[in-house]
Amino acid sequence: MSLPTFVSREIESGGRPLYSRKEKSLGLLCSNFLTLYNRDDVDAIGLDDAASKLGVERRRIYDVVNILESIGIVTRRGKNRYTWKGYGEIPRTLEELREEGLRENFSNLGPGNSSRFVDDNESGESINVKSDDNSFASMKADNKREKSLLLLTQNFIKLFLCSDVDIITLESAAIALLGDSNNSTAMRTKIRRLYDIANVFSSMNLIEKIHHPESRKPAFRWLGWEGKHYSESATALDLNETKKRVFGYDITNYSLKRNKVGSSSDWISDQKENMRMHSKHDISESNHDVHKLKQHSKQNSKGFVFGPFTPANIKGDSENNNVRRLMDWENLASSYKPQYRNQALSDLFGHYVEAWKSWYAEVAGKEQIQQGS
DNA sequence: CGATCCCGCCACTAA
DNA sequence: TTAGTGGCGGGATCG
Structure with missing residues (x-):
């Protein structure tokens, strides 16, 4: 109210x-x-x-x-x-993300991809063999981590680094990163986050906002950190x-x-x-x-x-x-x-x-x- | 009007 | 329980 x-x-x-x-x-x-x-x-x-x-x-x-x-x-x-x-950490991190993304087959952007982020991680020891409620808790935590801004950001970057295209629409990114779910609401939320991310990366000139050459639709182009x-x-x-x-x-x-x-x-x-x-x-x-x-x-x-x-x-x-x-x-x-x-x-x-x-x-x-x- | 995306409520969590 | 985090999406702004 x-x-x-x-x-x-x-x-x-x-x-x-x-x-x-x-x-x-x-x-x-x-x-x-x-x-x-x-x-x-x-x-x-x-x-x-x-x-x-x-x-x-x-x-x-x-x-x-x-x-x-x-x-x-x-x-x-x-x-x-x-x-x-x-x-100084940027080049290193980007490289890691690229390899990681390649390893996870992050180059699929088109529809019908069913991209599956395996969500690797350092602490890969989840001993939650079973234990009913216990596993439920870890599952929830895991789910939350998957939606974290940090992970979303890294996945967004992987999209650029592991693909031949360097111009991506937030919508396409959202679709790819969403894995599946055609949920309209989830989509909208995901795009909102991507806008946030795009904003800070734009300010750092890691990416640049442009209008797709033909599509006319607004999109982002990867600039990288090279020079x-x-x-x-x-x-x-x-x-x-x-x-x-x-x-x-x-x-x-x-x-x-x-x-x-x-x-x-x-x-x-x-x-x-x-x-x-x-x-x-x-x-x-x-x-x-x-x-x-x-x-x-x-x-x-x-x-x-x-x-x-x-x-x-x-x-x-x-x-x-x-x-x-x-x-x-x-x-x-x-x-x-x-x-x-x-x-x-x-x-x-x-x-x-x-x-x-x-x-x-x-x-x-x-x-x-x-x-x- | 569609593209952007700031604001801050409030569910979780860690201490 | 309190304090720290940080999803999430309503709706104000921008173009």
């Missing part, structure tokens, strides 16, 4: 809707999470700490962490605690910035729920809207894949990852000794005229800049408050 849920379409004095789903996307949260912890002096990650630092509910941290764990970036150390492993260089240990050149004005607020924006009004925290309300970059005159957004050899994302010294909208500015030559370092994003955003494919991307970029400045201010502001406990 309850939850009136009458669309309280609050409009901030000015015409700007005071709630944007894009600002709270898992992908953005993931980027912030990675940027926050991709440092050499980071080892343990406290979930509470992460939640408060990133300004989100704990529930969301679970989502991000579970997905990141599937790639090996972090590992569960124990209750409320994870260990940062770093991007992506990261700086395992944050170089010194960051955090030395000072000419950047410090914003008082931090990324903590618990308020602004979907409907609820929430305290009018002036999050993005300021006037940095002057960085309206129009979507350039169509850049020959030709019919089929213009995405040929685009160089998605580069990362700055701190490991911050750009979305699929890498400003053509830094893409110059691929991963040279990325000595670029911290260019002034504010200027870039307001003066540089990037060739974004569309308004959405430019908007997203704006949000990234915003988010980046936010946590940057926080981090720079109060040193690295290494979480203890």
Whole structure:
């Protein structure tokens, strides 16, 4: 009961809707999470700490962490605690997943597949010979594990790694990963999860959202982690910035729920809207894949990852000794005229800049408050 | 209107 | 039992 849920379409004095789903996307949260912890002096990650630092509910941290764990970036150390492993684990983990997937015949995507994930596992000793109720319990636990975000994520990846196709529709992925069951509800739920996963992977540029060449349907293309260089240990050149004005607020924006009004925290309300970059005159957004050899994302010294909208500015030559370092994003955003494919991307970029400045201010502001406990 | 996907209730579990 | 986890899907947003 309850939850009136009458669309309280609050409009901030000015015409700007005071709630944007894009600002709270898992992908953005993931980027912030990675940027926050991709440092050499980071080892343990406290979930509470992460939640408060990133300004989100704990529930969301679970989502991000579970997905990141599937790639090996972090590992569960124990209750409320994870260990940062770093991007270096990605290639290794992907390779393992590929082999594992091949071993499990994960290359079947088409209909009538009846893909069966054997669900291997390390602790392959289930001695539950019988014991009625006992086996029931383990069965339930097993069933739950099979539905876990972590496993779903890994299976999703296997789909790409073990198949000749590199463009997959979430629907097809759901069908393949669902094994069978034509249940419409299960399908819808599965796709919801895949969207979540796709979001964070997109933010990491492991995959890219596109429109199927012919089908026109939205799909995702595997990009992989190959050329992506990261700086395992944050170089010194960051955090030395000072000419950047410090914003008082931090990324903590618990308020602004979907409907609820929430305290009018002036999050993005300021006037940095002057960085309206129009979507350039169509850049020959030709019919089929213009995405040929685009160089998605580069990362700055701190490991911050750009979305699929890498400003053509830094893409110059691929991963040279990325000595670029911290260019002034504010200027870039307001003066540089990037060739974004569309308004959405430019908007997203704006949000990234915003988010980046936010946590940057926080981090720079109060040193690295290494979480203890 | 269909594609997205955030939010947070609440069933499980671990301590 | 309490605290930590994390399925799940309603329904708000986006395009």
